[in-house]
Amino acid sequence: MAGSRGSRWIGRWDPEDEAFWAGTGRRVAHRNLLFSVLAEHIGFSVWTMWSVLVLFMGPEYGLSPADKFLLTSVVTLVGAAVRVPYTFAVAVFGGRNWTIVAASLLLLPTVAAFAVMRPGTSFSTFLWIGLLAGIGGGNFASSMTNINAFFPMREKGWALGLNAGGGNIGVPVIQLAALAVIGAGGGPRVLLGIYIPLIVAAAVLAALFMDNLAGVKNDTGAALDAARDRHTWIMSFLYVGTFGSFIGYSFAFGQVLTNQFGRTPLQAAYLTFIGPLLGSLIRPLGGRLADRYGGARITLWNFVAMAAATGVLVVASTHRSLPLFVAVFVVLFVLSGLGNGSTYKMIPGIFQAKALARGLEGEAAAAYGRRLSGASMGLIGAVGALGGVGINLAFRQSFLSYGSGTGAFVAFLLFYGAAFAVTWAVYLRRTGPLPATAAAAGTEPRLGYAEV
Known part of the structure; x- marks a missing residue:
């Protein structure tokens, strides 16, 4: 495992080799996972800081509820868009190197927001600062692509779940920090000031303790192959329902409580x-x-549960029942998190299954799976995050049209039903020959994806 381009580059990396994994691979992978989670965590906090900053922005800021939903939509949109280049930046610069850069870039939106956050600032200025904050959403894509390369197939679900979950916790952490600041009588600039040194610490720790994998090379062919593969877009659709829900609701929940249920910030x-x-x-x-x-299987039944919870939310929203609304909304958050873990585990499994169906074995199959799953993760993560944009725009339109979020919840319910149908039809409905019999007959196999 000698370095090939400086002390922080690892030349040989074969996590599927059990002896290598037990001897040195596991320790190195977990160290990189730890500091990847830290940097991604701060990135999520910066990305979603506007979900709490808008709560500070009372009547003196002159913004309507529709303005605030538009602002959070812009932040979410940029976070989705930058996930694609962030994914491939890992292969261009190295996982460690890009983590340093990506963490350092978080200073731009945080310092800018610190400078302009006061009554009298124009709405257009807030929109431009929101555009900058969106770069925090890209950290997830580069982090997941990087960590995907470190772990063997048998542990990817757990490792990717930990990496993403640790990053996702950046959302409630900044909300808790905002609660503490508001409770202490502080303003939004206090909250922003807390995060500036944390961003610096994340970049420094990544420089000191993370590694680059020399085997993860820039491969534009992988990006094109992933974009051509139908499973990239099918999984993008499913990820809209899971992660799109999580990030969209994270931005919108507080605004729904203040606008529909009259809660104070x-x-x-x-x-x-x-x-x-x-x-x-x-x-x-x-x-x-x-x-x-x-x-x-987990994704399928998770969408059933999400649809059921959303149906109850329609009732709670219609009857203005705050206790029921909050309780079921929390359940929906839990289900979106569970589905995030199961859908992202499907990605490497699907491409591994395709490799085996092509007759590849051992390291060749693993390399094929890593190549396409790593490339597809950026596209899937980007499209999935667009679900958050859709949720905020749906709430905006629902409040403009009906004065409540009920119309938006009806739309979400229909979407979860469609996601259930797609999951079953593509990954659990068995039609046609299995790979072995198809190969013998010389026909195109229909892969069995139930285990991915």
Whole structure:
């Protein structure tokens, strides 16, 4: 495992070799996972800081509820868009090197927001600062691509779940920090000031303790192959339903509480962190269950549960029942986190299954799976995050049209039903010959994805 391009580059990396993994691989992989989680965690906090900053922005800021939903939509949109280049930056610069750069870039939106956050600032200025904050959403894509390369297939669900869950916790952490600041009588600039040294610490720790994998090379062909593969876009659709829900609700929950249920910013802050916290903590469990029972099965029944919870939310929203609304919304957060873990575990499993169906074995199959799953993760993560944009725009339109979020919840219910149907039809409905019999007959196999 000698370095090939400086002391922080690892030349040989074969996690599927059990002796290598037990001897040195596991220790190195877990060290990189730890500091990847830290940097991604701060990135999520910066990305979602506007979900709490808008709670500070009272009537003196001159923003309507529609303005605030538009602002959070812009932040979410940029976070989704930058996930694609962030994914491939790992192969260009190295996982450690890009983590340093990505963490350092978080200073731009944080310092800029610190400078302009005051009444009298124009709405257009807030929109431009929101555009900058969106770069925090890209950290997830580069982090997941990097960690995917470090771990063997048998542990990817757990490792990716931990990495993503630890990052997702950045959402409730900044909401809790906002609660503490509001409770202490502080303003938004206090909250922003807390995060500036944390960003610096994340970049420094990545420089000191993370590694680059020389085997993860820039491969534009992989990006094109992933974009051509239908499973990239099918999984993108499913990820809209899981992660798109998580990030969209994280941005919107506090605003729904203040606009529909009349909660003050402090009262809303007491409630908003609970759902994202539980949804983040359960994400590794979703990956673990997918490792054991198959990601497709867990994802399928998770969408059933999400649809049922959303149906109850329609009732709670219609009857303005705050206790029921909050309780079921928290359940929906938990289910979105569980589904995040199971859907992301499916990605490497699907491409591994395709490799085996092509007749590849051993390291050749693993390399094929790593190549396409790593490339597809950026696209899937980007499209999935667009679900958060859709959720905020749906809430905006629902409040403009009906004065409540009920119309948006009806739309979400229909989407979860469609996601259930797609999961079953593509990954669990068995039609046509299995790979072995298809190969013998010389026909195109229909892969069995129930175990992915």
